Amino acid sequence: MYDSELGRLLKVAEREKWRDEEKDFSPWLEENLDQLSSVLDIELDFVGREVRAGPYEADVLAQNARNGDLIVIENQLTRADPRHLGQLLTYVARLKARCGVWIAPDYWYTNLTAIRLLNNIGERSPNFYAVKLSLFGNGNGSRQVVLNVIEHPKKWQDPLAQKFWKYFASHLPNAPVPRFNPGSNLRRGRHFVSGADLCVVQYFEANFVRVYLTGNGKEPDNQVYERIRPYRRSLFNALETEDFLPGDNPRCTTELRISTHERHNWKLM
Numbered sequence: 001m002y003d004s005e006l007g008r009l010l011k012v013a014e015r016e017k018w019r020d021e022e023k024d025f026s027p028w029l030e031e032n033l034d035q036l037s038s039v040l041d042i043e044l045d046f047v048g049r050e051v052r053a054g055p056y057e058a059d060v061l062a063q064n065a066r067n068g069d070l071i072v073i074e075n076q077l078t079r080a081d082p083r084h085l086g087q088l089l090t091y092v093a094r095l096k097a098r099c100g101v102w103i104a105p106d107y108w109y110t111n112l113t114a115i116r117l118l119n120n121i122g123e124r125s126p127n128f129y130a131v132k133l134s135l136f137g138n139g140n141g142s143r144q145v146v147l148n149v150i151e152h153p154k155k156w157q158d159p160l161a162q163k164f165w166k167y168f169a170s171h172l173p174n175a176p177v178p179r180f181n182p183g184s185n186l187r188r189g190r191h192f193v194s195g196a197d198l199c200v201v202q203y204f205e206a207n208f209v210r211v212y213l214t215g216n217g218k219e220p221d222n223q224v225y226e227r228i229r230p231y232r233r234s235l236f237n238a239l240e241t242e243d244f245l246p247g248d249n250p251r252c253t254t255e256l257r258i259s260t261h262e263r264h265n266w267k268l269m
Contacts, residue, residue, distance in 0.1 A: 012137040014077050014105050017145075021075050022050065026059050029075065029103075032145070033062065036073075039147045039261075040101070040129060041159035044071065051095070058091040069098035080104040080111040080130070089118075092126050103131045107150065115151040127153040134206055136259070146261055148206035160261065161186035164204070167266050178202065181217075190214075198227065204260045209269045212253035225250040 018024035026049050029036065037044040043065035051061040060073040072095060074088040085102065092100040102115070107130055118128045130151035136144045149158065165178065165186070178189025191200040203210045213231070215224035228251065235252050236244065243254040258265050 010137060012135045012143065014133060014135050016137075017135055017143060018077060021059070021077050025075050025077060026050075029060055029073065035145065035147055036101070036103075036131070039131065039149055039160065041157070042066075042071070042099075053091045053094040056087070056090060056094070058095065061095065061097075064099070070095055071099040071101060072097045073101045073103065076104045077133075078104070079106040080108060082111075082114075085111065085114060088128075098126050100126055100128045101131060102129065103133050103147070105133045105135075107132065112151045119151075119153045127156075129153075129156075132206070136207070144259065146206045146259065148261075158186045163263075164260075164266060164269075165189065167263070171267070196227070196231070198224075198231075204269065206261055207259060208255055208257050209260055210253055210255045212251040214251060221250075228252060 018028060030046055030049060033044050033046050044062040045065045047061040047063050047070070049060055050057040052058075058072050059075045062071045062073060063069065064071060072088060072091045074084055074091065076084050080102065084104070088100045088102055091097070102111075112130055115128045115130045118125070128151075129149055132148045132150050134146040134148065136146065149156075152158075168175070169177070176191045178191055180186060180189060187205065188201060188203045191202070192198075193200060197216055199214050199216065201210075201212050201214055203212070213224075213228050215227065232252055239254060243256065245253045245255055256269065258268060260266075260269065
């Protein structure tokens, strides 16, 4: 991953910075709660660490500064597992919290499906977020912590994506306005190419941005790939070869590994 100020950044194991969830990560989160507030777009006030929840203790308890709702934060420094999800549900229920936030460096698809199911129970039920924790560093010892929301309630609007697209529109006023499918990820903007009945997609996550071609959403992938094929040579000739993903790459996907959470990198995206 690249950062315009820190240079080339490599993925670093989370245990290199925090050896223990309770003794190291939770105190760090208390001191840096504003970083989580920013990605959730919820102003958080710290309430406590290891807060009693019946016979158990919740990792971190915060409060929504706007309405006073309690928010339980469950941390882990290993890949997400059902035990931690069960703990989060237990703490939310016991403390009568309105929101549960699960922070982990990696998730199984089944973990995210469970969060999605919880968010579909009903409007009066608590909201749940899955937040991916990533740590990057360079050879000079600098470390960059990235928190990225990867599962969330339906009505949540990604604040980072909204800010990026405003930046995009202000710096490229003549560029086509991206469209978004109803209820879709705001980090995936679509530009329709009417003459070709194709769509150019700009998609970014915490540590990369990709641009690729897709169809109109009404046909199988193999038909889309056949319609993209006539444009492949022109695209590869016009763009830098090293930017394309290796392999067959049927969507002609280009990728830039970069820290997208840092505003000073947006001009490169």
